[in-house]
Amino acid sequence: MKRRIAVLGATGSIGRQALEVIAANPDLELVAATSGSTPIDGLAPVTQVGGDATDVLERTQPDVVLNAIVGFAGIHATVWALERGVTLALANKESLVAAGDLARDAWRRGGGLLLPVDSEHSAAFQLLAPLSREQVEALVLTASGGPFRGRSRDELEDVSPEDALAHPTWRMGPKITIDSATLANKGLELIEAHFLFDLPYEAIEVVVHPTSVVHAIVRLRDGASLAHLGYPDMRVPISFALAYPARERTPLRQLDLAGGLSLEFHGPDLEAFPLLALARESGERGGTFPCAFNAANEAAVQAFLEGRIRFLDIDGAVADVLARVDGSPARDLDELVEADRSARNLVAVA
Numbered sequence: 001m002k003r004r005i006a007v008l009g010a011t012g013s014i015g016r017q018a019l020e021v022i023a024a025n026p027d028l029e030l031v032a033a034t035s036g037s038t039p040i041d042g043l044a045p046v047t048q049v050g051g052d053a054t055d056v057l058e059r060t061q062p063d064v065v066l067n068a069i070v071g072f073a074g075i076h077a078t079v080w081a082l083e084r085g086v087t088l089a090l091a092n093k094e095s096l097v098a099a100g101d102l103a104r105d106a107w108r109r110g111g112g113l114l115l116p117v118d119s120e121h122s123a124a125f126q127l128l129a130p131l132s133r134e135q136v137e138a139l140v141l142t143a144s145g146g147p148f149r150g151r152s153r154d155e156l157e158d159v160s161p162e163d164a165l166a167h168p169t170w171r172m173g174p175k176i177t178i179d180s181a182t183l184a185n186k187g188l189e190l191i192e193a194h195f196l197f198d199l200p201y202e203a204i205e206v207v208v209h210p211t212s213v214v215h216a217i218v219r220l221r222d223g224a225s226l227a228h229l230g231y232p233d234m235r236v237p238i239s240f241a242l243a244y245p246a247r248e249r250t251p252l253r254q255l256d257l258a259g260g261l262s263l264e265f266h267g268p269d270l271e272a273f274p275l276l277a278l279a280r281e282s283g284e285r286g287g288t289f290p291c292a293f294n295a296a297n298e299a300a301v302q303a304f305l306e307g308r309i310r311f312l313d314i315d316g317a318v319a320d321v322l323a324r325v326d327g328s329p330a331r332d333l334d335e336l337v338e339a340d341r342s343a344r345n346l347v348a349v350a
């Protein structure tokens with residue numbers, strides 16, 4: 001029996017690579033595909049453009065939902081899969097960050113698999129799988145540092161969307177590329193890791209590692225550390241999640257160790273890139289603070305991409321929203337959608 005996959009966000013960077021992975025694996029079958037607005041007639045047996053992606057999921061009842069929608073718009077599909085115990089291959093980190101405890105409760109009720117497609121979390125999932133919680137001292141997420149690594153705040157004054165879209169190691173959609181330049185992406189990943197692996201925030205570290213070869217490190221209590229390495233290529237975590245627990249071949253070349261592989265790490269610059277610290281603080285405060293962080297960031301990134309605010313205004317807009325919301329927990333999805341909407345509306349842009 002083939003594994004039946006629905007790819008949500010099939011026209012995006014992750015979605016297109018997922019279609020490639022599915023086409024290369026005879027055990028996988030594409031049963032449904034969605035996009036936000038790009039026409040996708042004929043891409044899959046069932047397709048949908050815009051609207052609620054859960055309509056397609058209801059109609060096709062896939063074995064695996066690959067959620068590669070960008071932003072909070074992916075929330076309904078995430079909750080749909082978690083609630084029903086349908087395997088969720090999750091690229092759409094924003095939905096897990098925003099839904100937090102609600103998602104974790106739905107996951108517990110549904111009892112299905114939640115397989116991260118973020119490269120760092122896929123690595124962490126694999127490293128943590130054989131370990132008990134007491135053995136783990138900390139999880140270390142690596143960050144490339146983005147195109148502005150090493151710059152001071154003053155040097156970020158005049159950067160344009162084009163500058164920020166030029167990522168050194170990953171080719172990705174525009175929103176996550178800007179998030180990588182501000183380090184908001186690593187902030188979202190920190191909160192994502194907390195919910196995925198049930199780790200307290202103080203046990204999740206972030207280090208800058210410019211070449212993105214080491215995806216995650218787990219520090220063990222005996223002083224040893226385990227690392228997951230590979231050249232950066234999203235087809236690896238996508239393939240891992242779709243074929244799990246099998247491991248299929250991918251076009252990725254093996255690490256060239258004899259050719260000389262040096263690994264550089266250093267701490268993040270929280271002064272130049274305050275969104276990482278703001279994300280940590282939002283996660284620690286809990287409730288709907290992570291939802292507000294995500295909503296404000298999405299709105300501010302959109303405004304930056306449209307030339308309405310400057311790069312350095314993004315973190316200010318998020319900080320301002322976080323200071324104004326009460327962050328009280330959402331009791332259901334409707335309340336969460338409302339928390340997202342009101343945080344978004346607080347982003348003051350011209």
Ligand SMILES: NC(=O)c1ccc[n+]([C@@H]2O[C@H](COP(=O)([O-])OP(=O)(O)OC[C@H]3O[C@@H](n4cnc5c(N)ncnc54)[C@H](OP(=O)(O)O)[C@@H]3O)[C@@H](O)[C@H]2O)c1
Pocket residue numbers: 008009010011012013014015034035036037038050051067068069070071073091092093094117118119170171172173174175176234
């Ligand atoms: N790209 C990466 O390497 C990478 C790595 C790790 C995690 N992720 C995560 O994966 C997700 C997707 O990222 P991406 O880089 O693939 O983004 P992307 O290239 O911008 O693609 C986004 C996809 O979502 C669809 N979409 C946009 N707005 C939508 C809406 N309101 N409702 C339904 N569908 C909508 C788009 O359809 P249209 O074409 O019609 O706009 C497109 O198919 C993000 O959460 C990102 O953080 C990405």
